[in-house]
Amino acid sequence: MWLTRPLQERSTQVFLGVLFAALVVVSALHLFMPEDSALYVSSYTVTLLGKYLCYALLAVAVDLVWGYLGILSLGHGAFFALGGYAMGMYLMRQIGDRGVYGHPTLPDFMVFLNWQELPWYWHGFDMAWFAFIMVLLAPGLLALVFGFLAFRSRVTGVYLSIITQALTFALMLAFFRNEMGFGGNNGLTDFKDILGFDLRTDATRLGLFIATGIALAIGYVICRGIVTSKLGRVSVACRDAEARTRFLGYRVERVQLFVFVVSAMLAGVAGALYVPQVGIINPSEFSPLFSIEIVVWVALGGRATLYGAVIGAILVNYAKTVFTGIMPDAWLFALGGLFVLVTVFLPKGIAGLLQKRKKAETTEPTPAQEATA
Secondary structure (H helix, E strand, O other), X not given: OOOOHHHHOHHHHHHHHHHHHHHHHHHHHHHHOOOOOOOOOOHHHHHHHHHHHHHHHHHHHHHHHHHOOOOOOOOHXXXXXXXXXXXXXXXXXXXXXXXXXXXXXXXXXXXXXXXXXXXXXHOOOOOHHHHHHHHHHHHHHHHHHHHHHHHHOOOOHHHHHHHHHHXXXXXXXXXXXXXXXXXXXXXXXXOOEEOOEEOOOHHHHHHHHHHHXXXXXXXXXXXXXXXXXXXXXXXXXXXXXXXXXXXXXXXHXXXXXXXXXXXXXXXXXXXXXXXXXXXXXXXXXXXXXXXXXXHHHHHHHOOOOOHHHHHHHHHHHHHHHHHHHHOOOOHHHHHHHHHHHHHHHOOOHHHHHHHHHHHHHHHOOOHHHHHHO
């Protein structure tokens, strides 16, 4: 089966091993170490690491379409945000009459804006199974419609990148409007619980961290299964020689559409896991700058490697956490400089550097070979 093939790869086994080891170590240090110990991992750190893993899954989704399909999407933040809003709507419905205004059905921002009844598109989000379906369906459906129109029209290259950025910018402007019914500028926040578990407890935060790690593992295996299958080989052919691939009889637009939709769904799952850990979702997640930042993660880690995207997402966001506290006004300049340096000196990213070292080690002659020579 195509989904089990990646599990036989050495690189996938190493990645999953490192990921699950990290989940076990962080969980053990959080649960069993005393709080005054230098090795203790606080709830804040657990939540921060969970956010990094959400970003890692989002970076893997972008690498799938950019690295293996050649589509530089500058709008994947839209799919991430849609998944986040779907989860946020579910979490808002779980508040019930525990809100500031005590209304059993309407969220606080709707009561404040004098809404009389719940909009039709909010119905069903009081049920977890419906919300989880919408986490996949909302970004997937948008990607299906957008991709069908774009790929059928054979929009490629920089033009496709521009319209993906225009898509997320248009959604950002729309979600800023109060009459859209998504909280306007403030977004959705003040969540209480998820699946009956209090979001403020350490156990729930740790559970979300572990769930995010498992989701990253599943998403990585799915993407790896795609790129190692015949579909993946055709995707690479579309990336490198689209006209020739069409001439050979392949329906390029169908390949592009399928991979694009899968990538959007993975981004939606990342957004859904991000919201309960961070505690808020607002239109800033639609920002084109955020989508561009995702591309920087992938470029830094290494395009067309998947695991490189994970490395880039974690490193950049860790650096962002550190340097925004040290030099908050200069962080964006540091990020831009980092991208320039990587482009010039590491065109294949950190993963490319690791692959180069591994290749050099395998080609270096052993002492026995030198003696024979």
